[in-house]
Amino acid sequence: MTQLQAITYNQVMNIKILGCSGNYVGRHRTTCFLIDGSLLIDAGTVTDSLPRKDLSKIKRVLVTHTHMDHLKGLFPFVDEIAMMGGHSIELVSAAPVLDIITNNLLNNLIWPDFTVIPSAMDAIIKLRDIPLEKPSHLDGIAVKPILMTHTVYTVGYVVRQQNGEGFMFTADTGPTKRFWELAHDEKNIHFIMADVSFPDRLSNLALISGHMTPSILMDMIDRYDLGDRTFYVTHIKPIFGREITREFVRSGRPNIRILRQGQTLEI
Ligand SMILES: [Zn+2]
Numbered sequence: 146m147t148q149l150q151a152i153t154y155n156q157v158m159n160i161k162i163l164g165c166s167g168n169y170v171g172r173h174r175t176t177c178f179l180i181d182g183s184l185l186i187d188a189g190t191v192t193d194s195l196p197r198k199d200l201s202k203i204k205r206v207l208v209t210h211t212h213m214d215h216l217k218g219l220f221p222f223v224d225e226i227a228m229m230g231g232h233s234i235e236l237v238s239a240a241p242v243l244d245i246i247t248n249n250l251l252n253n254l255i256w257p258d259f260t261v262i263p264s265a266m267d268a269i270i271k272l273r274d275i276p277l278e279k280p281s282h283l284d285g286i287a288v289k290p291i292l293m294t295h296t297v298y299t300v301g302y303v304v305r306q307q308n309g310e311g312f313m314f315t316a317d318t319g320p321t322k323r324f325w326e327l328a329h330d331e332k333n334i335h336f337i338m339a340d341v342s343f344p345d346r347l348s349n350l351a352l353i354s355g356h357m358t359p360s361i362l363m364d365m366i367d368r369y370d371l372g373d374r375t376f377y378v379t380h381i382k383p384i385f386g387r388e389i390t391r392e393f394v395r396s397g398r399p400n401i402r403i404l405r406q407g408q409t410l411e412i
């Protein structure tokens with residue numbers, strides 16, 4: 146093995162769960178995962194979870210969709226790095242997601258248009274749209290967006306480090322097809338983070354609002370033959386935390402775990 150191969154094989158991707166709740170109440174923070182200190186997946190919580198020295202290391206925010214529980218941390222974060230000076234970030238997603246952000250949020254009404262501040266050439270937010278179902282390389286990390294089934298345009302992701310090992314994230318989604326087909330076929334996936342917002346008794350609300358319940362997720366797992374995969378449940382509405390946990394415990398499936406805020410995963 147060459148030295149370069151040894152370095153490559155020993156790589157570890159570090160995924161810090163800053164927030165993984167379905168609402169922002171009490172100590173619960175909403176979706177935001179920090180990858181290797183420099184890439185955020187969603188921005189449900191940023192400045193309220195990280196010290197200033199860590200903010201300056203973040204180069205990119207990969208966005209799944211435009212619901213506020215996934216974006217609201219972006220605004221104080223951008224304000225802070227603007228005040229710190231000399232730092233810009235790349236906002237990365239499928240083009241329709243970026244369009245919603247620029248038309249409805251960075252429109253000088255809700256928030257200043259940081260894609261032209263201080264100038265268009267040297268803006269604090271740079272936009273980068275990436276194609277569906279093709280890997281795009283963000284430094285050493287490859288991300289592949291997959292269209293999900295939610296109430297707004299939403300993409301889930303396959304995220305891989307340079308050695309090809311990776312994980313998948315459903316983002317917010319109800320029952321869907323393409324993501325689970327790919328989950329069946331993708332190799333070297335260590336785990337899948339999946340949205341379960343509501344308990345089984347609220348399955349109608351889950352379907353209307355584009356989320357899953359424990360039974361819906363388990364149905365997807367069985368239908369797409371994913372029983373050998375490890376799952377982390379995310380986006381639980383805090384008020385239903387115990388009920389949803391009980392439902393998974395009752396299911397007796399050891400491959401399904403609950404994602405915890407503050408937890409660090411490594412692959
Ligand atoms: Zn959503």
Ligand SMILES: [Zn+2]
Nearest residue numbers: 212214215317
């Ligand atoms: Zn959400």
